[in-house]
Amino acid sequence: MGLIQESIINLDLEEMEKEVDIRYFQLDNLHARVSEDLVFALKNPKFVEYFELPETRAGNIFENDVLQFTDNQREIKEELERWIYHFQNKFQVDETCIIDSTGQEHARLVLKKIEVDEYLSPDEAAASFFTPSFVKERDEVHIQYPYLSPDTNRWVFAYTSPVVLGNDEKPAFYHFEMPLTIFQDMVKKDHGRMVVIDPQGYIIADSQHDFANSENVPDFAEYFPSAYATFQAETIEKMLEQIRTEKGGVMQYQDSEGQIHYMVFKELATFGWILAFEESKELILSEHHTFLGNIQITLVIITAVITGIALAVVFVISNRITRPIVNLRNATKSVMTGDFDVDIDVHGNDELSDLSKSFKEMSGSIKKTIELEKELASQKQKVKSERLSAIGELASRLSHDLRNPLNVIQIGVENLRTVFGESEKTDGSFKRIGKAIDRMAHQIESVLDFVRYAPPQIENYSTNEILESAINMLKIPDTIKINIPSKNITIRCDNKQSEIVFYNLIQNAIQAIDGQDGEITIRIIEQNNEILIEFEDSGTGITDNDLKNIFEPLFTTKHTGTGLGLASCKNLMENVGGMITVSTHPTIFTIYFPKKNIKN
Numbered sequence: 001m002g003l004i005q006e007s008i009i010n011l012d013l014e015e016m017e018k019e020v021d022i023r024y025f026q027l028d029n030l031h032a033r034v035s036e037d038l039v040f041a042l043k044n045p046k047f048v049e050y051f052e053l054p055e056t057r058a059g060n061i062f063e064n065d066v067l068q069f070t071d072n073q074r075e076i077k078e079e080l081e082r083w084i085y086h087f088q089n090k091f092q093v094d095e096t097c098i099i100d101s102t103g104q105e106h107a108r109l110v111l112k113k114i115e116v117d118e119y120l121s122p123d124e125a126a127a128s129f130f131t132p133s134f135v136k137e138r139d140e141v142h143i144q145y146p147y148l149s150p151d152t153n154r155w156v157f158a159y160t161s162p163v164v165l166g167n168d169e170k171p172a173f174y175h176f177e178m179p180l181t182i183f184q185d186m187v188k189k190d191h192g193r194m195v196v197i198d199p200q201g202y203i204i205a206d207s208q209h210d211f212a213n214s215e216n217v218p219d220f221a222e223y224f225p226s227a228y229a230t231f232q233a234e235t236i237e238k239m240l241e242q243i244r245t246e247k248g249g250v251m252q253y254q255d256s257e258g259q260i261h262y263m264v265f266k267e268l269a270t271f272g273w274i275l276a277f278e279e280s281k282e283l284i285l286s287e288h289h290t291f292l293g294n295i296q297i298t299l300v301i302i303t304a305v306i307t308g309i310a311l312a313v314v315f316v317i318s319n320r321i322t323r324p325i326v327n328l329r330n331a332t333k334s335v336m337t338g339d340f341d342v343d344i345d346v347h348g349n350d351e352l353s354d355l356s357k358s359f360k361e362m363s364g365s366i367k368k369t370i371e372l373e374k375e376l377a378s379q380k381q382k383v384k385s386e387r388l389s390a391i392g393e394l395a396s397r398l399s400h401d402l403r404n405p406l407n408v409i410q411i412g413v414e415n416l417r418t419v420f421g422e423s424e425k426t427d428g429s430f431k432r433i434g435k436a437i438d439r440m441a442h443q444i445e446s447v448l449d450f451v452r453y454a455p456p457q458i459e460n461y462s463t464n465e466i467l468e469s470a471i472n473m474l475k476i477p478d479t480i481k482i483n484i485p486s487k488n489i490t491i492r493c494d495n496k497q498s499e500i501v502f503y504n505l506i507q508n509a510i511q512a513i514d515g516q517d518g519e520i521t522i523r524i525i526e527q528n529n530e531i532l533i534e535f536e537d538s539g540t541g542i543t544d545n546d547l548k549n550i551f552e553p554l555f556t557t558k559h560t561g562t563g564l565g566l567a568s569c570k571n572l573m574e575n576v577g578g579m580i581t582v583s584t585h586p587t588i589f590t591i592y593f594p595k596k597n598i599k600n
Contacts, residue, residue, distance in 0.1 A: 009281065009285075013264065016192070020264050020265070020266050020277050021266070023187065027268055027275065034159055035141040035159065038159050038161050038176070039139045040540065041084070041174065042139075042161055043516070046080050046083065048164075048165055048166070050077065051165060051172055053076070055073060066117055067104060069117070081107050081109065085109060092179060094110070094156055094177045095108065095110050095149060095156075096108070096176040099175060100172040103124040103125025103127075104122045105120040108120060128147060129144040133161070134162055136161060137164070138168075139161070140162075141160070143157065143270060145157065148216075148217070152177075152179075153216040154179050156180060158178075159175070159176055159178070160174065160175040160176075161174055183205040184211055187207050192207075193206070194207045194277045195207070195227070195230075196276075197236070198224070198273055199240060202220070202221070204273060239265055239276070242265075243265070248265055250262070251263050261278055261279070261281070262280075263276055263278040264277045265277070413433050457496075461493055461495050462489075463488060463533065466493075466495060466498050471506065477515070479513075479515070480510060480520060483521040485522055485523055487524050491531055491593045493578075493593060494572075494575075497575065497576070500569075504568065505569065506520060508589075509535060509587075512587065518538040518539065521534075521535075521537075522536075529594070530593060532590055532592055533591050541584055541587050542582070542584050542587055547582065550566055551566050551569075566580075573591055573592070576593070576594075578593045579591070
């Protein structure tokens, strides 16, 4: 049984390592996501606008020790408070505030409640996060070590990032606090013990300790339990030594009562904290108690069968045992290769015949299940295709019917512009009508690109010529720079369809940047069997939830979009034997053209 127990422990250690990796990713992803969203929140131009006001630059004015705001300041301050309120709702945040370089708060939200002017603190310069926050540059985030919040009486850790003006001046920073209970909730386990250990020897989070009962305890050493007292000093020292050299590992130790324990641990990216998962040998084996009992019963049965075989005659062995086992083995191999029509003898009243009969019934059930799943999948795809076909036919008719009146409106606007001429009174109206016509025309064209199919006219074309043609059809804002590759390559494609793909990808990149200063970089990469063209933008990115649906027809995150642009790109690329993919951080759309079809 020693070898069996060792195997069970090794299997459980592998599961423990997987569990630690999962929790490590969740904790690390929390910091990354919060930091990215904090930087995104600061992209709101109202932060800069508020601190560039002449009255803000002039310094703080107090009346009866209360900070005074002008009408301009209060208008922007209220917009910022609404922005912060919506941002705060995305996370489990206790407190959010804006603090200037003197330590004066200009806005604060405590547990999603906007604080009145009388309670805005002028003494934040003494806070532990104050100086480090101003050391950070634009888009950099400071993560503050845990402390007891005086406003919520809860232990928190803080994120801060400076407000940076156009001249690189940093007049203030944006700050918010998250409760440490987030860490404590993320290590909860229904078996074993999962902890987060500080290198100083304190337990920051523990699946077997209720921190909430002592939330309002100001002393760090009194609030957080000692890891040395919980796991023995030599165990912690051994763990810290291994962390310094390997950043993680697996260890075994014996407690004061002689019980053996196993611990899997890994260093977190934040504060040098250590995520550890511990289970005793007794617990591991008890979880597999039924399995061990079955093994013992199986061993007894096997021993009895072997004894019976030794006493049986050769005829019985070969005809009643050996042949059915061989048949069952062959049937098993057939099932493993996907052939469920097994030919196996099920006649007789012995155990092997019963087993063979059960095996054959199981094979038949599996076959029926697979066939049913295939039929359901086929029906689902058929219904989806019929719906899309009907939608496509209707959309095509509607789009064609809309084109003519839209052209009439456009011609009418041009005639009116000619009649009334250019003036301050009419020019704005004509421009708005023109933009609306362009937007409708683009949406109609997107629908037609998706629903109509024309066999691709494959020829050799220059990548840069197609790119320039697509860009010339677009309205590029002055704030966006497009970097076109100097390298010009010949690709085998349909010129018009490829132009549509390039147009859609660049248009989406412009919309992702959303009126900000930004860049769109286009790269061409040659590989052995294909040519890659990448479209990278500096926009806000794509969420994980949106990423999995981005090429689905009718899916869109835009208020005025049709949800067909990327679906059309996917169809057009597949028509020429290519494909399209997307990756994030940063957002990069990549299209692939087969290289082998190019004719020199």
